[in-house]
Amino acid sequence: MRILIVTPRIPYPPYRGDKMRVFNIMLNLSFDNQVYLLTLIRDKNELQYVKYIENLGIKVEYVHFPALCSIMNLLKNILSKKPFQVAWFYSKKFGQKLKEITQAHDFDVIYFYTIRTAVYKSNIANKKVLQVVDLVDAISFYLYGFSLNLKNPITKFLVKLEAKRVRSYENIASEFDIALVTTERDKLILENYSIKANFKVLPMGVNESFLNKKIEISKVDNYRILFTGNIPYWPNYYSILYFIKEIFPLILREVPSAKFYIVGQKPPKKLRKIQSDNIVVTGFVEDLASEYLKSAVLVAPIKFGAGISNKVIEALTLGVPVVCTSLISDGLPAELRKYIFVADDPGKFAELVINIIKNPSIRFTFAAEAREKAVKFFNWRNIINDFVETLKVEIMKKKNCE
16 A cells, blocks of 8 residues: 555654654554655754664655744634643644645645644545544543642643643544554543544654563562652653652652652753752663663552553563552553553552562563563564554445435
């Protein structure tokens, strides 16, 4: 098949959750299909990433769109009903470029990544092509949860306003042949909003480096507690502070040698300032899989959000015990929920972490079984193979209806 992928930012390097998803989808589709990428470029430094992606055999088209243009868009749309994030990434030149590309090439599928690019659907020259939008998560659900945890009244108002705008805008999913989400929970949330779309679940996967990583139990630090992710992302940052203030002190009472490692790019200065003998902030690390394997337990005390947690599925594929909130566990496939420890109360959460630290045999028992199942479920090749079959079926349906 000939597939065009449309993204609001270049999906490389794939360190953030949003870039990680679309990069792996794009890469795995390119193995057996002819893949094109149309993306926005923020600054000229990103041109080096264009060359990297083209070296993978993917044809790249881009439009330069500096941040100043995004700021102007926000000012123009402050009183409109358009979500701020859609306005932030809107470019007339980008829409024109999409029109030109779809006039020049006969695509089988056009895949729009997030609601930020869904607005460009009207620029497609050939309306008969299969049109797919990847919503990823129920974003409005996440934003409403986010707003409830904010204290600054201005920020709270703006996030609530964005949640309202996004909730209305998510109806655009009904205009596409397929609307993708990462979990069954997100699918149900959006369906309960009465959005009449052909929703399909395309789960997150893990990088091949995780699947092939050799596990050496002898290198595990039984007192090492890990949190990893995109640290500035508010659900992550909030949960780190929550863990440090409400949960970690309870753990230290029972296990004074416990250390909490915060691993991820761009940790705020406030977080670096609270480092101590028991709290370590590493910043970005190249070999993330090794950080998991050295740790006794991964914690994900996340209280609001949507979709599926990358950190949890990565930990499961490496056989690392996980303690998380019910919000996170509910986003996992039912077959894998029995392999994680769940608590929403700080005391219970701390108790579960302490139990894993004091009983390292937990890692040798069910963790191996969890790894075996997770590796099969979150293998990008398996995920994309299933996705390709779905695309073929939907293409045939569309042709039969014409």
